[in-house]
Amino acid sequence: AYDFIEKPFKADRLLLMIERALETAKLRRENASLRVQAEGPSQLVGNSPFMKATRQTISRIAKTNSRVLLTGEPGTGKNIIAKAIHKESDRADGPFMTVNCAVLRPEHLEIELFGTENGPMGGPSQAGMLEQANGGTLLLDEVADMPQKTQSKIVRVLQEQKFQRVGGQNKIEVDVRIIATTNQNLEDLIREGAFREDLYYRLNVVPLNIA
Secondary structure, three states, X not given: OOOOOOOOOOHHHHHHHHHHHHHHHHHHHHHHHHHHHHOOOOOOOOOOHHHHHHHHHHHXXXXXXXXXXEEEOOOOOHHHHHHHHHHOOOOOOOOEEEEEOXXXXXXXXXXXXXXXXXXXXXXXXXXXXHHHOOOOEEXXXXXXXXXXXXXXXXXXXXXXXXXXOEOOOOEEEOOOEEEEEEOOOHHHHHHOOOOOHHHHHHHOOEEXXXX
């Protein structure tokens, strides 16, 4: 059940309710798909010198509670390392949430991150990933693909640890550790004007390149 409508009803109101329900269902499917992608292996396997060194680095990083920027080519295990950092941190009992900045349209990305006060098209309110990750870790996967408008909002979140839901007025305070990944050169994107320099420095507190 999504909502109810009283009889007698007007056809245009019924159509609007159906449109809202379909949009909400679509967002929920996208959320479920992204959560499935966020699951999967979370342990580093292997005893090579590189893997041993990587595990040692993760152990050092995990306890700092600092933001981490993981860089490297696709398929190098950045998401697995992000999960490992979370599991070895003091936030291990908290949630680990993932937002893939490359797969969502800009308007849906903001809803995914910040949630909505009244829901899409006036539907029920819903919490975004920032709220759901409170007390834990939020992974901004492929952060280079984040639209600049959203980048500026994330800068404010990192400054204040507060944000507003889409369509909302009240400030919501959260305690979230941010880990970001990218397979692009952010310094090149900064020079091209495609990525905010202030966001780069706030994310790049602890840089880790995965060869």
